[in-house]
Amino acid sequence: MIEFLNVTHTYMNNSELAHNAISDISFNVSEGEFFCIIGQTGSGKSTLIQHINGLIMPTCGKVLVDGFDMSQKKQLISGRRLVGMVFQYPEHQLFAETVYKDIEFGVANLGITGDEAHERITSAMEAVGLCVSEFSEKSPFDLSGGEKRRVALAGIIAMRPKYLVLDEPMAGLDPMGRQSILSLLQQLQSELGITIIMVSHSMDDIVHVATRIAILSRGKIAAIGTPGEVFKNCELNAMGLKLPQSIQLIRSLRERGIEIENDMLDEDAIADELLRRYLHA
Amino acid sequence: MLKDITLGQYYPAESCIHRLDPRIKLLAMTLYIVIVFLAQSLYMFIPLAAFVTAAILLSKVPISYMLKSLKPLKWILVFMFLLNLFLTKSGTEILSFWIIKLTTGGIYKAFFISIRLVFLVLGTSLLTLTTTPILLTDGIERIFSPLKVIKFPAHELAMIMTIALRFVPTLLEEADKIMKAQISRGAQIDTGSVFKRVKAMIPILIPLLVGSFRRADELAMAMESRCYHGGEGRTKMRVMKLTLGDGICTLIMISLLAIMIILPQIFPMLAIMP
Numbered sequence: 001m002i003e004f005l006n007v008t009h010t011y012m013n014n015s016e017l018a019h020n021a022i023s024d025i026s027f028n029v030s031e032g033e034f035f036c037i038i039g040q041t042g043s044g045k046s047t048l049i050q051h052i053n054g055l056i057m058p059t060c061g062k063v064l065v066d067g068f069d070m071s072q073k074k075q076l077i078s079g080r081r082l083v084g085m086v087f088q089y090p091e092h093q094l095f096a097e098t099v100y101k102d103i104e105f106g107v108a109n110l111g112i113t114g115d116e117a118h119e120r121i122t123s124a125m126e127a128v129g130l131c132v133s134e135f136s137e138k139s140p141f142d143l144s145g146g147e148k149r150r151v152a153l154a155g156i157i158a159m160r161p162k163y164l165v166l167d168e169p170m171a172g173l174d175p176m177g178r179q180s181i182l183s184l185l186q187q188l189q190s191e192l193g194i195t196i197i198m199v200s201h202s203m204d205d206i207v208h209v210a211t212r213i214a215i216l217s218r219g220k221i222a223a224i225g226t227p228g229e230v231f232k233n234c235e236l237n238a239m240g241l242k243l244p245q246s247i248q249l250i251r252s253l254r255e256r257g258i259e260i261e262n263d264m265l266d267e268d269a270i271a272d273e274l275l276r277r278y279l280h281a
Numbered sequence: 282m283l284k285d286i287t288l289g290q291y292y293p294a295e296s297c298i299h300r301l302d303p304r305i306k307l308l309a310m311t312l313y314i315v316i317v318f319l320a321q322s323l324y325m326f327i328p329l330a331a332f333v334t335a336a337i338l339l340s341k342v343p344i345s346y347m348l349k350s351l352k353p354l355k356w357i358l359v360f361m362f363l364l365n366l367f368l369t370k371s372g373t374e375i376l377s378f379w380i381i382k383l384t385t386g387g388i389y390k391a392f393f394i395s396i397r398l399v400f401l402v403l404g405t406s407l408l409t410l411t412t413t414p415i416l417l418t419d420g421i422e423r424i425f426s427p428l429k430v431i432k433f434p435a436h437e438l439a440m441i442m443t444i445a446l447r448f449v450p451t452l453l454e455e456a457d458k459i460m461k462a463q464i465s466r467g468a469q470i471d472t473g474s475v476f477k478r479v480k481a482m483i484p485i486l487i488p489l490l491v492g493s494f495r496r497a498d499e500l501a502m503a504m505e506s507r508c509y510h511g512g513e514g515r516t517k518m519r520v521m522k523l524t525l526g527d528g529i530c531t532l533i534m535i536s537l538l539a540i541m542i543i544l545p546q547i548f549p550m551l552a553i554m555p
């Protein structure tokens with residue numbers, strides 16, 4: 001379990017420019033969840049998730065990963081092994097001569113070599129949809145943006161983290177690319193039981209995959225809960241966010257007198273439902 | 282991590298010093314350095330001190346901020362002080378112990394050199410604190426532009442400086458990000474032997490380098506697609522006009538120079554060291 005206990009982070013503490021990026025944040029993420037964090041630009045999402053890996057330390061409060069206190073140096077090392085972190089534009093961190101070697105970097109840092117390393121690397125490449133024979137010996141710098149991102153993702157997945165933290169993994173990809181990353185993550189969560197914590201700023205991407213959503217606004221949690229709860233109770237517009245299109249559709253249908261009870265249907269299901277009613281009428 | 286490093290520390294404020302033309306400020310700075318070196322005795326720092334104090338007060342930069350610029354210099358100061366203190370052998374001897382001899386001349390010189398250094402740093406920091414790097418390079422370009430007739434690349438040099446300055450924070454930010462990314466992939470940057478540490482830098486330096494080339498490429502493309510073709514025939518967005526303040530500043534600097542030259546003539550005994 002990942003626990004945030006009254007975490008505050010102040011950038012450039014003790015200076016004229018001190019500024020609370022997140023303040024007094026508390027929440028838990030349990031194992032097996034697909035937890036999404038959403039919020040406007042500058043709301044503190046990246047700051048928040050970097051705490052999970054101890055890359056930045058809370059100014060006040062505590063972050064616990066499976067009970068390891070990430071602000072204690074000894075426990076930090078154990079905690080870090082549980083968490084895989086994928087940054088915004090992860091393709092910028094590639095460095096090795098070949099795709100294979102780049103994915104190997106993290107695995108080797110865990111002290112894993114030989115057959116097990118090879119098995120992990122190839123299965124991670126397959127998981128992200130990179131053909132092993134085709135890509136292994138290519139230079140990561142010769143790939144397209146989307147392929148690079150897959151390599152970066154594979155580099156983390158091969159480390160088999162228990163918690164996978166991703167900062168806007170879909171930014172800058174086309175709809176197909178977004179969809180395939182999203183279904184990959186869903187697969188990791190449902191089949192391998194990896195807990196996923198993902199930052200996004202598009203509601204449409206996450207509404208149908210998230211088990212819980214936290215909405216961040218000006219460094220504070222404005223709402224937290226299942227997608228249904230969050231959309232029912234929360235004034236999204238005031239926080240510069242939009243309702244997912246499927247929910248907008250259901251609401252505008254409702255205004256016109258067509259009642260669809262289940263708020264959480266996706267666009268296809270709504271179309272089916274409307275078609276069914278039309279045929280029955 | 283890396284982001285705490287501040288470079289070209291501009292202090293934004295509304296003051297008459299901030300408003301001065303950067304060319305005048307640069308020339309005043311050159312004059313100021315000459316003046317500091319003209320001061321040949323401790324007494325001559327008095328008018329200089331009055332001038333610097335007035336300039337700092339006028340600039341509205343907090344004193345604490347000014348003093349911070351001296352901080353990186355503290356070891357050099359201490360070193361210079363001790364060196365002069367013990368190695369100067371002039372005047373009367375006060376203390377003698379083993380090979381160390383303390384003389385009045387040494388004490389005097391140690392103070393003198395330290396104060397001169399402090400004055401130099403205070404003056405130059407006042408320039409960078411009150412002028413944005415962009416204005417500064419713009420000023421440099423204009424000062425050197427008459428040299429274009431002898432093919433001196435004033436515009437190109439200024440452009441290189443501007444771009445370099447512009448990308449310092451970006452590069453630091455990028456380095457910070459890459460470092461974090463590799464740390465979370467298990468890279469051990471701050472432990473192990475020297476050899477291990479150097480090796481651990483590779484996963485950071487390569488992406489940084491690749492990123493810089495990408496940036497340079499993008500920037501070149503962006504500049505070209507907006508018809509940048511070097512300095513020739515290029516007009517300026519910021520038109521620099523000298524104002525009354527610039528005149529007054531020049532006048533003050535020249536009077537200060539005059540005072541520093543005339544003072545030792547009127548009171549010749551002030552010029553000599555004891």
Ligand SMILES: Nc1ncnc2c1ncn2[C@@H]1O[C@H](COP(=O)(O)OP(=O)(O)OP(=O)(O)O)[C@@H](O)[C@H]1O
Pocket residue numbers: 011012020021039040041042043044045046047048201284
């Ligand atoms: N290294 C830093 N130093 C100082 N301030 C920072 C730093 N990083 C972020 N901030 C500030 O903290 C606040 C939160 O930033 P953060 O990067 O967490 O936002 P975000 O929600 O991830 O935004 P985005 O959607 O644009 O990625 C912002 O106001 C930002 O200006």
Ligand SMILES: [Mg+2]
Pocket residue numbers: 045046047088167
């Ligand atoms: Mg962010």
